[in-house]
Amino acid sequence: MIIAGAGPVGLFLACELALANCAVLILEKADTPHSPLKQAPFGIRGLSAPTIEALYRRGLLSELELHKHLKKPNANAAQGAGRQAGHFAGIPFLESNIDTSQWTNRLPGSTETSLVTTMEELETVLTHRAAALGVVIRWGLPITGFHQTADGVSVQAGGQSFQSKWLVGCDGSRSIVRKTAGIEFAGTEPAFTGYSSKIDLADPEKLNPGRNVTATGMYLQSQPGYVVIQDFDGGAFHDSKQPVTPEQVQEVLRRISDTTVTISSLHFATTWTDRARQATAYRNGRVFLAGDAAHIHAPLGGQGLNLGLCDAMNLGWKLANTIHGKASADLLDSYHTERYPIGAQVLDWSRAQVAIMEPTPKAHALYAIFRDLINTRDGATYMAGRVWGIHTHYPLDGAHPLTGHSVPNFEWQDGTTISELLSDGRGWLIDFNTDPFLKTLADEYDVLYVAGRAKEQPGLSAALIRPDGYIAWAAASTPDYSELEQAMAHWFIGIPGTVHEKKS
Ligand SMILES: Cc1cc2nc3c(=O)[nH]c(=O)nc-3n(C[C@H](O)[C@H](O)[C@H](O)COP(=O)(O)OP(=O)(O)OC[C@H]3O[C@@H](n4cnc5c(N)ncnc54)[C@H](O)[C@@H]3O)c2cc1C
Structure with a gap:
């Protein structure tokens, strides 16, 4: 497995693949990871809920130190004029205006909705993890091209040739991988x-x-x-x-x-x-794109890194399952299907901000209206929900409303957390009602299984959790076993499920 680029997205993807026992080589153009632009203040990056959850679920969140040392706002100030929680086009929304009770999937004890790191800190943490997992990084080797056949990819870098079954371009906005793959980068031209x-x-x-x-x-x-x-x-x-x-x-x-x-x-x-462009396809045969190689936009409200890291979380386990021969034919295609629309939404979010920031009377008029709306409770809650990715989900088949959403941060009576379950990058069937038939199915489909009551389990009796922490199937009461079996077969072993006789 070859990854182009040791930026944050390439490093995180490498960690995901290596966690799933895949051999990974990263080829990086730069001679060294160090750059003043990766340090504060220009290297400061805001992380939002889906990324924070992803890092938490792999035991990486606790290794980020910077945000722990930042001065917390004092309680009185937060109650007074209100603490700025984020912004849209530079218009602040206030923490005191956000109604988090609307975010019912977020249980008490959920990870933070936003935090601050730097490119340097994040890359250092990811580089250490990658090294510990056996990832090889070759610095000073820019990829200049590749050739793919039905069986593999031959990658040219620094005058050498490297062979791999798969190649992922995490080589940033000017991606050579994207250009060589002939993937169109469609979008809008900049305003500033x-x-x-x-x-x-x-x-x-x-x-x-x-x-x-x-x-x-x-x-x-x-x-x-x-x-x-x-x-x-x-x-x-x-x-x-x-x-x-x-x-x-x-x-x-x-x-x-x-x-x-x-x-x-x-x-x-x-x-x-603020040029906003997106690869029209995230896959071409054995070649994939992730991070800025797949999408660019203005860094307003800071979402590009979050998008890219979540691309990596989505793609890693799918590629690993494919490499290990446990994937359905369309598993890899689901990477584009799931991630492209989320990238498109972020590009539009950025365009909308630029549109009302333009120095024209029409934009100034819109800006004033947005400022009023953002100062309302609903306005601030909407903005925070969008900026922090609270509602991010994939349109997966399934009747339960949580299907396709990030799993709530369950904690079991014995103190076991979702983070502990997902730390080794495998999927789980969680069974709050201890139904013996679910255990049988989990064993049959080689899915990890946990039974028992959680401290809070809103509207759920059981759920199938993908390795990236998204709910592939869920039941509110008595499970539909055949639906569960199909989901397990689709996501975990790549062959259609045999429908068992339903339990009486
Ligand atoms: C001013 C600014 C502020 C930002 N703030 C935020 C924020 O708060 N939150 C947020 O989410 N995002 C933010 N972003 C966006 C974020 O920095 C990027 O989306 C993120 O760095 C993308 O990561 P990446 O790994 O995809 O690409 P990159 O970080 O660009 O890394 C790509 C890597 O590939 C290497 N490479 C390039 N070409 C080749 C080649 N041919 N062969 C091998 N290697 C190659 C590069 O050297 C580099 O190491 C901001 C961006 C800017 C400019």
Whole structure:
């Protein structure tokens, strides 16, 4: 198994495959994992609920330290004006306005809905885990092309040739794997060039701290001297590939902030855009795409990394089952079917934000309406639900409303948690009513089984949990055994289920 790219998505996918006993080689273009852009503040990344759950379920969440040391908001401040919990197009929504009682799948003791890490911290944790699982990473070996046949893929990198049964392109937005596979990257062109810069200012008092939406764009000063700018130039400067000079940043910053601020030195700067594109297919034969290789969009509200890590969680076990000969013919295709629509929603979410941030009277009018709506309880709850991925689910067949949703964070009477069950990356049949026939079926289909009451088990008597933690089948009361058997056969062993005589 070859993965192109040792970014967070390639590393997490490698961990998933190695956990399932697959041999994994990562070929990485860069000579070293280190980059100042991976460190705070520019390397800061927000993780949302589905990603946090994924890391928790593999025992990785506890290894992220940064968020544990961040100052918690003090309780009085949270009760007063309200703590900012997130934003849409720069418009904050307040924690005190979010009605979490609407999120009935989230049990007490669920993991957090959002937390902060850095690219450096996340990649370090994933690299250590990958190494412990036997993943081999070859640095300084850019993939230049590949050739696939019905039996395998021959990958060219750094003048060498590597053979594999499968190749996954986690090689970022300019993915060579995607281009070589001939997969179209369809979408919309940018409205702005974004600048991330570390600068010294001769007259820092001229800039406001925090996020500032102005008549011509937006600038954000997260810490003194760390400035992000949005310049609505149609992405022209970024696409020109010109070097980002102090003169360029100063000109843009003066114009956007409507000040005469002066940059005395520029330590570093990079540009990006809100170009929104998505691979029209996440698979071509033996080749797959995940992460930024499959989708790009503006980093507004920070969702790209979350999308990519959840791609990896979705794809890893499906590829592993296929490699081990335990997959139905369409299991691998379900990767595109499940992940593409979620990627498309995130791209639209990003486009919607850009549309109301544009420096035009129409956009400003919409912005004012959104600001009012977000300040309501329903508005804040909706925004938080979308930004934190609370309602993420896959459209799986099954009558129970939880089918296709992330499994609630059950805890059994003896203290066993969902995280402990899923830590080795296998699926489970959980049986709250201790039905002996379910145990028989689980044994027959080689699915792990746990019986017993959970502390809370809303509306469920039993559920089949895929290795990625999503519910493949569920019953509210007496199970439909044939439906369960079909689900087990489909997701776990790849042959149609034999329908047992129903228990009387
Ligand atoms: C300013 C900014 C802020 C952001 N904030 C957030 C946020 O808060 N939350 C969030 O979810 N997302 C955020 N994102 C997006 C997030 O950083 C990306 O979506 C994420 O890094 C994608 O991970 P990846 O592993 O797919 O790609 P990358 O991180 O781009 O990694 C790709 C890897 O592939 C390697 N590679 C490239 N070409 C080749 C080749 N030919 N052969 C071998 N290796 C190759 C690269 O060197 C790199 O190591 C932000 C992005 C930006 C720019």
